[in-house]
Every structure is written in structure tokens, then in C-alpha cells.
Amino acid sequence: MTHPGSPVRAGRLRLLVCALVSSLLLAAQPRADAPVVVSSIRPLGLMVEALAGEAVESRVLLSASASPHDFMLRPSERAALASAQLVIWMGPALERPLADLLQRNAAPSLALLPEASTDPHVWLDPRAAIAMAQRLSAALVERGLLAQDEAAERLAAFEASLQERETLTAAVLAPLRTVPFLALHDGYRPFVARYGLRQVAALPGDHERQPGARSLLALRRAARESDARCLLHEPGDNLSLARGLADDLGLRAVEVDPLAHHADTGPEAFDAFLARFASDVQRCLTPATPIPGDRP
Numbered sequence: 001m002t003h004p005g006s007p008v009r010a011g012r013l014r015l016l017v018c019a020l021v022s023s024l025l026l027a028a029q030p031r032a033d034a035p036v037v038v039s040s041i042r043p044l045g046l047m048v049e050a051l052a053g054e055a056v057e058s059r060v061l062l063s064a065s066a067s068p069h070d071f072m073l074r075p076s077e078r079a080a081l082a083s084a085q086l087v088i089w090m091g092p093a094l095e096r097p098l099a100d101l102l103q104r105n106a107a108p109s110l111a112l113l114p115e116a117s118t119d120p121h122v123w124l125d126p127r128a129a130i131a132m133a134q135r136l137s138a139a140l141v142e143r144g145l146l147a148q149d150e151a152a153e154r155l156a157a158f159e160a161s162l163q164e165r166e167t168l169t170a171a172v173l174a175p176l177r178t179v180p181f182l183a184l185h186d187g188y189r190p191f192v193a194r195y196g197l198r199q200v201a202a203l204p205g206d207h208e209r210q211p212g213a214r215s216l217l218a219l220r221r222a223a224r225e226s227d228a229r230c231l232l233h234e235p236g237d238n239l240s241l242a243r244g245l246a247d248d249l250g251l252r253a254v255e256v257d258p259l260a261h262h263a264d265t266g267p268e269a270f271d272a273f274l275a276r277f278a279s280d281v282q283r284c285l286t287p288a289t290p291i292p293g294d295r296p
Helices: 008-028 043-055 075-083 096-104 126-142 148-176 189-195 213-226 241-250 271-286
Strands: 036-039 057-060 086-089 109-110 180-183 197-200 231-232 252-255
Touching: 008 086, 036 043, 036 075, 043 086, 043 126, 043 148, 043 271, 075 096, 086 096, 086 126, 096 109, 109 126, 126 148, 126 189, 126 271, 148 189, 148 271, 197 213, 213 241, 231 241, 231 271, 241 252, 252 271
Parallel strands: 036 057, 036 086, 086 109, 180 197, 180 231, 231 252
Antiparallel strands: none
16 A cells, blocks of 8 residues: 555656656647748747647747848758748848748748838738738648648637737827837838837938948937937847937937847747837837936
8 A cells, every 4th residue: 555645656746747747848849740831030930830839840040140131041041941841031122131042942932021011020010910920821721731720710819819919009009109219220110100109210221230420410310309208229239329329319228129039939929029019119108207228
């Protein structure tokens, strides 16, 4: 007879717990034979996770330190492209170096940037993200990577979550629509337009390089003439430039993450990513005594 507190019973309990944890971890992983879907950037990878779940193995091509505007792929990244059952990217307007590579690549690809869009960063707009998700879901089904019923269920859940996200974000940002702000990178126009925000100036071109004197002068002039409250910058930005501008102009400097570098993974991660972006913008715009160089 085994007593409740005996070493044997405790050992069996530990084995049972370990087996349960192992089964849960295995269930959270894609199947060993799951088709590989490669996304160029993390927001698209999060969208794949939401729409396909464990039916595919989702991989992201570009590392957090790489700029989608200008990059060179390592041999391992080229191999990932070649082995993919589907490659998801925004299109040459954002990822110029991928255009020629995908033409020579054997794997099928899908560009999600709407043709009518004037800014490639449209995933920050929930309505545009839903339209992209609809095209992506249809492609997954067409390629035989996802069952029709599962695709419809997951797409409906994704659409509902983003519709709710838009409603919540609009309510939070509505009182702040007249607050002027600057952006170190001109990559938020779809978000700004969707919620009617007042971005008065941004630095043009590649935000990871030192801007010219004329661009900086125009940014400073716009800040002073508009009485701008804050400056948005990104993890890959020139941080010394961002902090110097914030200190010089008396702005609150807040970091945003439009490429989802710091986002979690999972089926709800895309919605959480948009929520975090909106929260950071709200923190930047919230009326308060300017805190030069303020960082999270």
C-alpha cells in the first residue's frame, strides 16, 4: 500500500506533472511536417500565426535589427525562402531588396500591400490589416496549407478582434486628435489618418541614417510653429538624434514599435501589438508638462 505522503506517490505525481507539461508544450508547437510559411517582417508573421495557428510553421525572414527598406540576406535566410511553401511580403514599395530575389525564388509568394496605398506601413490601420488578412487567408486555403473551415473560423475571429481594437483605439485617441507631434520616421501615416491625429512633421527617407541639415531645420521649424508636444521614434532609429531633438525642443520622446520587434507570439499577438502601439502613441500625446528625453 502506498501512503499519500510516501516518496513513491510523490515520484509518480512528479512524473504525471512532467508528462502533462510536456504534452502542453508539444501541443503548442507546429507539427513536424507542417508546411513552412515565411513572412518578410514580424507583423506579417503575427498575422500568419493568427490565421493559421499550428497548421503551418511560421517563420520571419528579417531579424529585429534589419531594416525592410535596405537589407542583405544571409545564406540561411535565402535557404529559408527556397524551402517555403509560401512567402508573404508587403511588396517592393517597402522591401525593395526582396523583389528580385522572389522573382528567382522557386517558392510562391504573395504581396499584401494594397495597390491603392500610398504608404507601405498599412498594417497599423486595422481596416487595412483586415483586408490583408482576407487575402492571406484565401491564399493559405488555395495553396492547400489550411482547411477551409478552420480558415473561415480564424479569419472571423481576427476580423472581430481588429474591429473591436479600432473602436477602443478611436475612443482613447479622440480627445487627443488636435495635439501636434513629430515623428523621426515617416511611417505612421495609415495610423494617423485612421484616427485623425495631427502629425505636423517627420524626417523623410531612411530613418536609420543621419538626415540632412535642411530636413532637420524643417523639422525644428515645424515643431516650434505648431507647439508640438512629443516626438515618436523607433528601436532602430538614431537614438542620440531623437534624444537631442527632444531635449532641444522640450518634447516628450516616446518609443513606438511599428515592426513588432518586442511583440509576443501566438494567435492574439497581432491584436496585442496594435494595442501596444496605440498605447504608446496615447502616452506621447497625453497633455502633460513636457519631459525632455522621456523614455519608457
